[in-house]
Amino acid sequence: MSAATALVADRAELWIGGRWVTSAGAPIPVVNPATEQVVAHVPSATAAEAEAAVTAAVAAWPAWAATPVAERAEFVRKLGDALEGAADDLAAVIATEVGMPRHLALAAQVRVPAEVLRVTATAAAKYPWREPVAAGEVRREPAGVVVAITPWNMPLHQIAAKLGPALVAGCTVVLKPSEVAPLNAYALAELAHEAGIPPGVVNLVTGTGPVAGEALVRDPRVAVVSLTGSVRSGARVAELAAANITRVCLELGGKSxxxxxxxxxxxxxxxxxxxxxxxxxxxxxxxxxxxxxxxxxxxxxxxxxxxxxxxxxxxxxxxxxxxxxxxxxxxxxxxxxxxxxxxxxxxxxxxxxxxxxxxxxxxxxxxxxxxxxxxxxxxxxxxxxxxxxxxxxxxxxxxxxxxxxxxxxxxxxxxxxxxxxxxxxxxxxxxxxxxxxxxxxxxxxxxxxxxDAPFGGYGRSGLGRELGRHGIDEFVEIKSLLG
Structure with a gap:
């Protein structure tokens, strides 16, 4: 992992199919909220680039879905360990782009998501992938390509809460982080590559919701869209996903x-x-x-x-x-x-x-x-x-x-x-x-x-659950195999 100062830098590329691809999109400024100064830029991906990321995820999915669960879980565990190893640098990135005090971000914004990934890997070993019924068995199988749209407030945690269960379920992922605080996601993409996760299994597309986000959600090849954001954003994602009967998992607001x-x-x-x-x-x-x-x-x-x-x-x-x-x-x-x-x-x-x-x-x-x-x-x-x-x-x-x-x-x-x-x-x-x-x-x-306890809400707080075995549920299809 590079030093923290190297992570807060301009990026012109997207991570698609296991390589950095220069984006044709305009640069989006990343502002340090403590200084009000621009500290970096990231690309505003085009709709075509978002579609290319889905294409890469589609191509990688058959081999990843066929990879044994224990091996998929081990990749996720290694990614959690890699986050932990880079904790000091990542906490500095979070402090710079989100504004949370670094000493607090170290635990809450880095070590917690690292542990989320490890807990998810452990949950995969106990998950009921196959269950007997009277006339055969129930199987839980990978849903397919997942689009993960994550927010700026707890960025690495929300990535981990989606990426970990999707990967152990056998899904490939296109991640679109918030353009407000995207630098940590670049670091995570690099760590995923270093952990040996195969090309195309994890893809990173930065950009705005109306362009990159909507292109991803509209894509008929996507099996699940998992979003954490506002009620307005969740309603828009659900509206777009409905056209293709795409499953959505929405973790929205609260007034707790x-x-x-x-x-x-x-x-x-x-x-x-x-x-x-x-x-x-x-x-x-x-x-x-x-x-x-x-x-x-x-x-x-x-x-x-x-x-x-x-x-x-x-x-x-x-x-x-x-x-x-x-x-x-x-x-x-x-x-x-x-x-x-x-x-x-x-x-x-x-x-x-x-x-x-x-x-x-x-x-x-x-x-x-x-x-x-x-x-x-x-x-x-x-x-x-x-x-x-x-x-x-x-x-x-x-x-x-x-x-x-x-x-x-x-x-x-x-x-x-x-x-x-x-x-x-x-x-x-x-x-x-x-x-x-x-x-x-x-x-x-x-x-x-x-x-390992499920997290999600009633009413306008959303649909579905994250964390533990309940988080894996969001990314599997259930098949009854009778006879």
Whole structure:
């Protein structure tokens, strides 16, 4: 792996069929959100180049599908090890193009995806590729060519969550990362090649959604499209894929509730709730951005929140003391500011933060961590995903507390994640079973604590699941072989 400085550089090529192919597309600037400076360019692939990548994946698929599962899994495991080996350099790349503090990115943005790949390889060994039934057997077979469209906020993790299960399933992949933070994907393509993954099995196409992305999704040779992104993007992908009856897996947005029951230990709850809401400056689809609290503890919780949030340190992503970096772009910061201003005009009460830029950080797309209370279910702040460092506190009456807390938690169209806090874990689990969300975390457990647990959502949060054996399910066809 090259040094980190060499990875933050202009790229004019796409990785297609096991070789770097110079693109005819115009260059897209990659901006460092902490400095507001362009640090690199990548190609805006043409529709023809996207189709060429699918052609390469189609050509590579028969041999890859015929490769024994154990061998496919070993390639995935080796790729995970390669990510781990390049962790320091990759964390620096993430800090540069995403803005997450490097010391935090090292664990969350590199070592977690490395472990996702290894966990997926292990899951492949236990996966029910063949199951007996009364008149024969059920077989799970590779679906075919997969298009993986990944976001900018947790780029390597989302690539790993799609690439690993697709590869162990026997599928070949065309990866289209976000053009906002694509440099890490170039590094991954190089590592996949070094790991010995055969030509055409993994292909990389950078570019915009309306051109490269839509060309990939429209291609009738594609068996599965797996996208992580906004609800709008997911709806567009589903619309385009429907023309060819192409299967889609959509991991979309969230407005997730963190439910505090009346016996919860606040010394643990408040620091964890702040971390769960403001991780990666709130740019996480599963961020717990609504803190649902009992009325009789509301004031104490708010006092603790103000103290904890006010102490958070915003700063340069390469500063070891920084806890929050900038937002990804000027556009994203303006979107978040719009949500804050709307909440103020709607009558929510701001406890700390605000839309103004931090006075000590005049350069960079920084946004102060912000907390509101008085956020009723009808307000936009209670219903719309902000994707920034904004936490909404919602209080429920003390009696009958648990039922009303569940109602409040379920009062959005999303259902990606949730949290429940109680001194009694069984009580917390009982509440968790009633929350309509794909992943409910009890007393501070994190997604990364169980990377074999399925991840995905109800309602507008998407279709399908990622991680572990459930992630492999998305990339297989099921055949009944009778007789």
């Amino acid at each position: 509730a963190n439910v505090v029951l009346d016996d919860a230990p606040l010394d643990l709850v408040v620091p964890a709730a702040v971390q769960q809401a403001f991780f990666n400056s709130g740019q996480a689809c599963n961020a717990l951005t609504r803190l649902v609290v009992p009325g009789n503890r509301h004031d104490e919780i708010c006092e603790r929140l103000v103290e904890t949030v006010a102490a958070l340190r915003l700063g340069d992503p390469f500063d070891p003391a920084a806890e929050l970096g900038p937002l990804i772009s000027e556009r994203q910061r303006e979107t978040v500011r719009g949500h804050v201003r709307k909440a103020l005009s709607d009558g929510a009460r701001m406890l700390v933060g605000g839309p103004e830029a931090p006075g000590d950080l005049p350069v960079g797309y920084y946004h102060r961590p912000t907390v509101f209370t008085g956020v009723t279910p009808d307000l936009a702040l209670a219903r719309e995903e902000v994707f920034g460092p904004v936490l909404a506190v919602q209080a429920y009456p003390d009696s009958p507390g648990d039922a009303l807390a569940v109602d409040l938690a379920n009062s959005t169209d999303y259902g990606l994640a949730a949290g429940v806090w109680s001194a009694d874990p069984e009580r917390a689990r009982a509440v968790g079973t009633r929350i309509r969300a794909g992943q409910v975390k009890i007393n501070g457990v994190r997604t990364r604590d169980s990377l």
